[in-house]
Amino acid sequence: MISKELLRAREYETIEGALVGEKDRPAFHFSPRIGWLNDPNGFSFYEGKYHLFYQYHPYDSHWGPMHWGHAVSTDLINWEYLPVALAPDTDCDGAGCFSGSAVTLPDGRQLLMYTGCDAKDLDPEGKWAQTQCLAVSNGDEYVKYEGNPVITRKDLPAGGDPYEFRDPYIWQAEDGSYRAVVANANKDGNKATQISMFKSNDAFHWSFDKVLFEDYRRIGIMWECPNFFALGGRQLLIASPMDMELEDAEGSIRFPKGNNVCYMVGDYDEANETFTPHQAASHEGASRSAFATYHPVDCGLDFYAPQVMKAPDGRTLMIGWMQDPSTANIHKIEDFRIFGQMSFPRELDLRGNRLVQWPAREMEECRKGRIISASMDIVSETKSIEGLSGRVLDMEIDISPRSSSAAGICSLDEFGIRFARDYDHYVELTYRPDSSVLTVDRSRSGQSDEITKRRSIRVRDRSGIISLRILIDRWSAEVFINGGEQVMSLTYYTPLEAQGITFSAEGSAIVDLTAYELIFDK
Numbered sequence: 344m345i346s347k348e349l350l351r352a353r354e355y356e357t358i359e360g361a362l363v364g365e366k367d368r369p370a371f372h373f374s375p376r377i378g379w380l381n382d383p384n385g386f387s388f389y390e391g392k393y394h395l396f397y398q399y400h401p402y403d404s405h406w407g408p409m410h411w412g413h414a415v416s417t418d419l420i421n422w423e424y425l426p427v428a429l430a431p432d433t434d435c436d437g438a439g440c441f442s443g444s445a446v447t448l449p450d451g452r453q454l455l456m457y458t459g460c461d462a463k464d465l466d467p468e469g470k471w472a473q474t475q476c477l478a479v480s481n482g483d484e485y486v487k488y489e490g491n492p493v494i495t496r497k498d499l500p501a502g503g504d505p506y507e508f509r510d511p512y513i514w515q516a517e518d519g520s521y522r523a524v525v526a527n528a529n530k531d532g533n534k535a536t537q538i539s540m541f542k543s544n545d546a547f548h549w550s551f552d553k554v555l556f557e558d559y560r561r562i563g564i565m566w567e568c569p570n571f572f573a574l575g576g577r578q579l580l581i582a583s584p585m586d587m588e589l590e591d592a593e594g595s596i597r598f599p600k601g602n603n604v605c606y607m608v609g610d611y612d613e614a615n616e617t618f619t620p621h622q623a624a625s626h627e628g629a630s631r632s633a634f635a636t637y638h639p640v641d642c643g644l645d646f647y648a649p650q651v652m653k654a655p656d657g658r659t660l661m662i663g664w665m666q667d668p669s670t671a672n673i674h675k676i677e678d679f680r681i682f683g684q685m686s687f688p689r690e691l692d693l694r695g696n697r698l699v700q701w702p703a704r705e706m707e708e709c710r711k712g713r714i715i716s717a718s719m720d721i722v723s724e725t726k727s728i729e730g731l732s733g734r735v736l737d738m739e740i741d742i743s744p745r746s747s748s749a750a751g752i753c754s755l756d757e758f759g760i761r762f763a764r765d766y767d768h769y770v771e772l773t774y775r776p777d778s779s780v781l782t783v784d785r786s787r788s789g790q791s792d793e794i795t796k797r798r799s800i801r802v803r804d805r806s807g808i809i810s811l812r813i814l815i816d817r818w819s820a821e822v823f824i825n826g827g828e829q830v831m832s833l834t835y836y837t838p839l840e841a842q843g844i845t846f847s848a849e850g851s852a853i854v855d856l857t858a859y860e861l862i863f864d865k
């Protein structure tokens with residue numbers, strides 16, 4: 344039976360969602376049908392389609408009681424909204440259906456595992472007790488399991504906080520049994536957070552297995568939304584630590600203060616279920632710990648809570664909420680009926696022990712509009728390129744300093760790209776080859792003063808050369824650096840009339856550029 348909460352949400356999104364036009368949305372970044380979106384959930388391939396569920400508050404453009412929105416796609420570009428899948432409508436999830444993941448059962452049904460927030464069980468700070476719950480596909484519906492919750496406080500290891508216990512990531516192990524890793528704060532004074540692993544033979548009956556990862560170094564207060572998966576012969580743990588301290592080094596910001604996304608590359612001994620992270624060289628600069636094994640997934644201003652899935656063609660795909668969660672409610676969005684967008688899905692790979700990300704190749708199929716190519720010298724000036732403007736573009740650009748007459752002296756002090764530009768506004772990327780520092784700056788994008796405006800990172804030193812691929816989509820940009828070995832994502836709510844793009848150099852730069860106008864068959 345469909346609950347009144349689910350019915351109400353479906354009626355609301357059908358009526359109100361129809362009022363949001365294509366032009367009111369990002370052109371190719373997934374956005375909610377109506378209202379608010381945060382984390383991707385249940386990102387999966389099921390019955391011939393990609394499925395994307397999402398943390399969803401249909402009634403408002405701010406966070407509220409969490410539902411699971413639902414959409415499907417065959418190409419990762421065009422998404423068809425399906426009715427909201429889960430609403431907070433049972434005893435164990437009455438305050439919200441928080442993040443989770445999906446797996447296909449041997450009988451062909453899809454199982455969703457999510458966190459229920461119990462409205463009647465609160466700690467002294469007012470946090471809801473969190474348990475792990477299930478819903479199973481039955482035709483077009485996802486029916487909550489009558490045995491919910493399936494993992495509760497009694498399953499927690501010592502010190503585990505039942506009020507900070509969420510975001511299960513489920514998978515089927517080689518032997519057919521199931522595992523799920525769940526984020527959990529730990530109240531033991533030495534620890535901050537742990538990623539606990541649970542096991543089940545049938546995906547319905549669960550027991551505690553072991554603590555897969557414990558943080559004694561205070562890398563944030565709680566590692567939300569874990570993902571644990573094999574890639575390139577190694578094993579990766581990706582999670583989103585809340586409230587990290589600033590980690591900077593020599594003019595670059597490895598991790599800004601606040602919420603971040605980290606990855607660890609390691610080896611997984613499946614027989615003993617032991618994950619051993621490796622240390623890896625970092626382009627971003629030294630970390631505060633000489634033994635750092637964790638690295639930023641996205642070095643921009645807006646990226647959080649990503650989810651990773653295996654596509655049937657063998658690709659490992661990741662999609663994230665393209666938003667800094669700590670400032671999500673203070674963006675300048677008065678005119679928007681919707682708030683929140685996902686990153687464009689990224690293909691993941693390993694190069695050495697480094698994570699490499701690249702826009703899903705389906706994007707290249709959309710390069711159907713005008714193509715603008717230019718090779719030029721830019722010498723202490725600002726230039727625009729005839730015909731190059733717009734807010735929906737895929738742009739590839741290689742920048743190198745013109746070789747200097749005096750050996751060892753770099754002929755280029757700084758290179759800049761400004762886009763989403765009009766007389767009053769722009770978003771800027773600047774690159775300084777001498778220090779290999781790339782900065783993204785949205786202080787002139789017209790947003791609230793309270794949001795973080797800029798971030799500088801260190802890129803790999805390639806004798807001053809840098810390659811960028813920039814996906815620009817109405818209110819966001821994703822910048823893939825040097826073939827995807829680093830990425831910077833950010834949003835901005837600059838008026839759409841600001842369409843200009845300019846390039847500038849202090850010194851002398853050689854620039855090769857190809858920009859593709861993107862066309863989507865909707």
Ligand code: DQQ
Pocket residue numbers: 381382398409441442458509510567568647648668
């Ligand atoms: N958002 C969800 C939680 C998760 C957090 C609630 C991360 O499940 O930990 O909307 O953004």
